[in-house]
Amino acid sequence: MTKKKMKLGLSIRYMGYHVGSWRHPDVPADGSSLFRSFLNVVHTAEKAKLDMVFLADGIGVRLDDKPKGSMSRSRHNVELEPLTLLSALAPLTHNIGLVATASTTYNEPYHVARKYGSLDQISGGRAAWNVVTSWSDQEAWNFSMSRQLDYDTRYERAHEFVDVVTGLWDSWDEDAFILDKQSGIFYDEKKMHVLGHVGKHFSVRGPLNVRRSPQGRPILVQAGVSEQGQQIAADYCDMVFMAKNDLKSAQDYYASVKDRLEAVGRKRADLLMVLGLTPIVGRTREEAQEKYEQLESLIDPVVGLSMLYRSFGDLSHLPLDGPVPKPDLDKVGLKSSAQMYYDLAQKQNLTIRQLYKKIGMAQEHKTVVGTAADVVDEMESWFEQGAADGFNITPTHLPHGIDDFVALVLPELRKRGRFREDYEGRTFRENLGLPVPPSRYDRASNSAEARLAG
Amino acid sequence: MTKKKMKLGLSIRYMGYHVGSWRHPDVPADGSSLFRSFLNVVHTAEKAKLDMVFLADGIGVRLDDKPKGSMSRSRHNVELEPLTLLSALAPLTHNIGLVATASTTYNEPYHVARKYGSLDQISGGRAAWNVVTSWSDQEAWNFSMSRQLDYDTRYERAHEFVDVVTGLWDSWDEDAFILDKQSGIFYDEKKMHVLGHVGKHFSVRGPLNVRRSPQGRPILVQAGVSEQGQQIAADYCDMVFMAKNDLKSAQDYYASVKDRLEAVGRKRADLLMVLGLTPIVGRTREEAQEKYEQLESLIDPVVGLSMLYRSFGDLSHLPLDGPVPKPDLDKVGLKSSAQMYYDLAQKQNLTIRQLYKKIGMAQEHKTVVGTAADVVDEMESWFEQGAADGFNITPTHLPHGIDDFVALVLPELRKRGRFREDYEGRTFRENLGLPVPPSRYDRASNSAEARLAG
Structure with missing residues (x-):
């Protein structure tokens, strides 16, 4: 019997x-x-038959310098x-x-x-x-705004934005272009x-001045965990990128998003949930641990504290080896991260130093340190228990983070029948095994409900 | 003695x-x-050592359908x-x-x-x-505006826009990045x-989250003929793309832009003026004329009239072989084209049909029909008489328009010592022979005047 395969991507943030x-x-x-450093890792990912390369983004340079020197x-x-x-x-x-954030x-x-x-x-x-929606004043200041939009407005705008974009992508039917040189009729x-x-x-x-997508429409990905973010995912998206550290909360989130699909006329399999995963892998557990410790040593305390700044404010007056204070969620920029970081600290009883080291390792993504078998055990466990349809690998450093994954983890995944040997299709959508969403104009003519609503 | 060389580009609009x-x-x-059709012609242009490939743009689909069926x-x-x-x-x-319009x-x-x-x-x-500035309501409607901005506001916005962009490009000094792994200092x-x-x-x-340009800053091009457009060119640009059909008006325009440079502390050679040129070239004049007539036969009258619509309104009630009426410049979208088309019709005593055939051939660009020697004679004549520093080839159709130019016209240009045998430099700016503009932060520290102004 063929086992169900995982989806796998490479997520890139700086190096x-x-x-x-x-x-x-x-x-x-x-x-x-x-450019060549990105080309190098993307070629590695494609040679390994990964589903995607995923680029995160931010639109500005943070200038807080809190704490000073960071x-x-x-x-x-x-x-x-x-x-x-x-x-x-x-x-x-x-x-x-090819997944880009905008x-x-x-x-x-x-x-x-x-x-x-x-x-x-x-x-x-x-x-x-x-x-995505942008959540910092630092970005707002680059776009003639004195502060960021409030949370609800941002998501309301995002929902309408996606509706408009998907509508524009339906501007031309696939067979709209006649291109008859004799009669001169173009479409x-x-x-x-x-x-x-x-x-x-x-x-x-x-209409849009670009013809219809070769995959029906480009793939849509979403990563927001809020109610509004989940609804955008259910209404429009093909994939959700999750950042979860514990199985239970991943399962809850997975179910919460998938449960919304039926109400909007979609199947559970129409939306893929992929989990951010940072494997730190060695041929032995000792080697993996050494790699982990080397990486820990590269985190400057002042940079570590600066990573907590947007969630907790400046913590440099507190003892690094003391407890993590509760964030004021009404004041912080990145509400979801603040909550996640605090929960993580509470659950694992982390000091400030331990928290910034954890976050500094791979931001909010789940980290597994061990052999290939250890990593694949963990992946299979989450995959089989309804927490993820696949993984977006978030390497600590490049190119070695992806080289290690491909050299050590992929063979183990393939041995267990959990990952493809070759691409199945031509387009990204075909390789993901996802259906082509019908044009809204096809839907309109096929559905009395849509006709009435329109 | 080495003769002064021309700058040459390939301008692409659709095919x-x-x-x-x-x-x-x-x-x-x-x-x-x-993609492959563009790659093909750009490879041809690069193999021929052309300075640039230039992409025009518009942000929307015209939906007037005036006259009906167009x-x-x-x-x-x-x-x-x-x-x-x-x-x-x-x-x-x-x-x-690589020149892109935005x-x-x-x-x-x-x-x-x-x-x-x-x-x-x-x-x-x-x-x-x-x-560029955008001049049509059709585009405004795609960006949540009920009509386009008025002319003065558009250009005022454009001037400030370019000032901001060039400022952002100076965000990082070339040697800003220390990248010291030991101390952890990044910049x-x-x-x-x-x-x-x-x-x-x-x-x-x-600041901008991209490091300083390898050519100091990207090359800036401008094409507007108005007072405001010329001032943007003089203040910021490296190149002007001209559309002129007669020598005298090209010379006037050339001088008008160059004369502005001294007042802003630049030399006349710091800004290059390139003329849009459509060569229809044959091994004999007869062959060239046949090509021209074949192209004329492809212009559907209803499409021809639609090209005049934005400058003159709907002319389909007038006789095609009658005179071209005077446009109402206060009402038309594209003021500069309307004036240019009308002047052209007056000067050459063109009927409506003759005018749309001329414009349909290569939009507002100068067309030369003849042998390679005819084309190069014309180019040299304009080049030597202070009308252009070079030419942006605007082919009627691709890939043949550029293939013909490279096969027939370029050898003649090279024979006369008017075009390079190979690229001289590494960057676009080096190949154009243009100076690197100093960072505004260098200028500020070196100039008392700028300090006072700042």
């Missing part, structure tokens, strides 16, 4: 999720500005813009899905629909958009659709 | 500037959605977004400059600075931004600059 990754002796210190020690400064980078990677890859807070839906639509054409149907008027969206945040007429 | 280019038997009808016959529908396309072309090319009317400066900055990193210093605080722009249209704090 790794570890806050001091650039200091690792094996990492190019300026790698996040170098800023000039942080790699959170310069990088390549994700959509530009993925576009450059597109013609140099052939099968791997914010719904400081963009226009027409630009987003158009750029991802174009990337999808260029890549032959491998484009994906990770839908069939009946197969072009004018969106005519008028909403609270946007008015967008359309 | 050529001819309005019916897609109908030509040698053109892939859906080529403007296909819309479904128009190729102005689907294409690849220019910045996405150039990013994909970047790693597949090595020397050619509008200052519906974008945010931070996004533009970041995306072009990233393309510049990826391409090793070959990125360029063609600065030198004194070499990061916070823009802190507060203006009429934008408030942008910065």
Whole structure:
């Protein structure tokens, strides 16, 4: 019997999720500005038949310098813009899905629909958009705003934004273009659709000036854990990127998102949930532990505290080996992280130093230290117990984090029949085994309900 | 004695500037959605050592259908977004400059600075931004606006937009990144600059999260002929893309822009003026004329009239072989084109049909029909008489328009010592022979005047 296979991606943030990754002796210190360092790891991921490469994003440089001295020690400064980078990677890859983050807070839906639509054409149907809202004043200040939008407005805007983008992607039926050189007819008027969206945040007429996606529409990814984020996922998305450290809360979240699907007319299998996972793997447990300790030693305390700043404020007046104080959730920028970090500290009884070391290792992602068998045991356990449909690998440092995963963990996963030997399809959607969502104009003509609603 | 060399670029609009280019038997009808068709012509241009590939743009689909039936016959529908396309072309090319158009009317400066900055990193210093304002209500409707901004506001916004973008590009000094793994210092605080722009249209704090350009800053191009457009060119730009049909008006415009440079502390050679040129070339004049007539036959009258619509309104009630009426410049969207088209019709005594055939051939660009020697004679004549520093080739149809130019015209240009045999430099700026503009933070510390102004 063929076992159910996992989905696997490579998630990239600078040269790794570890806050001091650039200091690792094996990492190019300026790698996040170098195209070739990204090309290198993406080629590794594609050769290994991973489903996707996933690029996170932020739209600004944090200038708090809290605690003092942390800023000039942080790699959170310069990088390549994700959509530009993925576009450059597109013609140099052939099968791997290309996921770029773009914010719904400081963009226009027409630009987003158009750029991802174009990337999808260029890549032959491998484009994906990770839908996020932007949560910091630091970013707002780069976009002529004095402060960020409040949480509810951000998510309300995000929901409408995604609705507009998916509508624009339905502008042209697949067979709209007649291209008859003799008669001079370029397209069939009946197969072009004018969106005519008028909403609270946007008015967008359309149509989009990009033809229909080779995969029906680009893949949509979402990562927000809030009620509103989960609803966007259920209404529109193909994939959810989860950051969970304990099985129970992952299972609850997994079920909570999947349970919403039936109400919107979708199947549970139509949305994939992938968990962020940082394996620190050795040929022996001792070797893995040594790698872990080397990485821990690269976390400067002042940078560690700066990572807690947005969730807890400045903690530098407190003893590093004392308890983690409760955050004021009404005041912090990144509510979900603050809650997660505090819960983690409570559950594992962590000091401030222990907490920042944990977060500094791989941000909020689950870390497993051990042999390939240890890592795969843990992956299978979560996979079989309804906590994840797959994993988005969030390596501490690159390229070694992905090299190790491919050399050590993948063979074990394949031995157990848990990962593909080769790509099954042509597009990202086909490789994910997901259905093509019907055009909203097909739905409208096939459904009396939609006709009435329209 | 070495003769002064011309600058040469390839300008791409869909599969050529001819309005019916897609109908030509040698053109892939859906080529403007296909990455490989662009890759093909860009490789041709790079092999020929051209300075640049230049992508025009518009952000929407025109839906007037005036006159009726024109819309479904128009190729102005689907294409690849220019910045996405150039990013994909970047790693597949090595020397050619990559110029993409982006509008200052519906974008945010931070996004533009970041995306072009990233393309510049990826391409090793070959990125360029063609600065435009958007002039149609059709585009405004895609960006939550009920109508376009008025002319003065658009240009005022454009001027401030370019000022912000160039400021963001100076965020990091070239040697800002220390990258000391031992001490953990990533960058030198004194070499990061916070823009802190507060203006009429934008408030942008910065700094940009992309490091300094390999060519100092990306190349800036401008094409507007108005007073305001010329001033933006003089204040910030490296190149002006001109559309002129007669020598005298090109000379006047050339002088008008160059004359502005001294007042802003720049030399006349610091800004290059390139003229849009559509060569229709044959091995004999007869062959060239046959090509021209074949192209003329591909212009559907209803599409021809639709090209005049934005400048003159609907002319379908007038006799096609009658005179061209005077446009109402206060009412039309694209003032500069309306004036240019009308002047052209007056000067050459054109009927409506003759006018739309001329415009349909290569939009507003100068067309030369003849042998390679005829084309080069004309180029040299304009080049030597102070009308242009070079030419941006605007082919009627692709790939043949550029293939013909490279096979027939380039050898003649080289024989006369008017074009390079190989690239001289590494970056686009080096190949153009242009100076690196100093960082505004260098200028500030070196100039008492700037200090006082700041």
